[in-house]
Amino acid sequence: MEAKILSGKDLSAKVKEQLKQEVGSMRENGIIPGLAVIIVGDDPASRIYVNNKKKACREIGIESYEYALSEETSEAELLELVEKLNQDNKVSGILVQLPLPRHINEEKVILAICPEKDVDAFHPVNVGKIMIGKPDFLPCTPAGVMELIEESGVDVAGKECVVVGRSNIVGKPQSMLLLAKHGTVTICHSKTKNLDEVCRRADILVVAVGKPELVKGSSIKPGAVVLDVGMNRLENKKVVGDVEFSSAKEVASYITPVPGGVGPMTIAMLMKNTVKAAKLQNGK
Ligand code: NDP
Numbered sequence: 187m188e189a190k191i192l193s194g195k196d197l198s199a200k201v202k203e204q205l206k207q208e209v210g211s212m213r214e215n216g217i218i219p220g221l222a223v224i225i226v227g228d229d230p231a232s233r234i235y236v237n238n239k240k241k242a243c244r245e246i247g248i249e250s251y252e253y254a255l256s257e258e259t260s261e262a263e264l265l266e267l268v269e270k271l272n273q274d275n276k277v278s279g280i281l282v283q284l285p286l287p288r289h290i291n292e293e294k295v296i297l298a299i300c301p302e303k304d305v306d307a308f309h310p311v312n313v314g315k316i317m318i319g320k321p322d323f324l325p326c327t328p329a330g331v332m333e334l335i336e337e338s339g340v341d342v343a344g345k346e347c348v349v350v351g352r353s354n355i356v357g358k359p360q361s362m363l364l365l366a367k368h369g370t371v372t373i374c375h376s377k378t379k380n381l382d383e384v385c386r387r388a389d390i391l392v393v394a395v396g397k398p399e400l401v402k403g404s405s406i407k408p409g410a411v412v413l414d415v416g417m418n419r420l421e422n423k424k425v426v427g428d429v430e431f432s433s434a435k436e437v438a439s440y441i442t443p444v445p446g447g448v449g450p451m452t453i454a455m456l457m458k459n460t461v462k463a464a465k466l467q468n469g470k
Pocket of ligand 1: 327350351352353354355356357374375376377378381394395396397400415416417418448449450452
């Protein structure tokens, strides 16, 4: 039987609708969530992401403040702006769109954002809180994946979970969130031996590698839930995931499409974190 599609487009619309209502009542009580988005340079992909984030803010009722800085902006200037936004009461969350130009140290910039406004959950304080199971903010992409798994109705507890990819923004925190839900988690990376064999063990398979259609249907356990984080633009402009959708959907029980799967959920989770930041900063 063909897999059911886990639509991030539909689920993110539901999440955003709930947030819109929540923000409506917050506004009535004088709390206005605000997201500052900093973009340095004019990378076209980053521009699209920033525009999508601003659009989501508008839909929900979150104020967005864009800071579009030139490619030549110095690290010191960027750090100064972050510091100013840390102090600004209108700003509940600060997002620095990555990647930054090579002359700016990303780690230094992430460290400069005060953890209470770090809605991407990249600051070591927030990463540590995720590790000990007491997060204020969940990292957006992995949190979106968790909501999609929940939507499938499959309980993570006791399941074999395989995460392919160990980046700080997706693979590693994803593994922690699955562990927090009592999954038995295996993390794979570029040095993993027999990747296909390990993937075939998975009841829940999350792939975040950045290699078009790396995982085929033949590497998927029949009935597995498959979450494809990858977004790869091919030469013909088509966007595909890290999983070969056509063969995987013949084997999986649930699968996310690309586009329209994890991507829209990432933005919805960013909005959720911004609303949470505004609440925390107002003692709620
Ligand atoms: P990174 O490049 O930071 O990490 C990729 C990971 O994949 C690394 O851990 C790497 O291993 C591993 N890897 C590379 N090749 C292989 C291989 N052949 N077999 C097994 N593992 C391999 O990528 P990100 O985590 O930032 O992103 C991954 C993908 O997800 C990208 O396509 C990106 O565009 C997409 N993405 C999508 C988002 C969304 O909202 N939908 C958000 C963020 C990312 P090693 O550590 O050994 O090098």
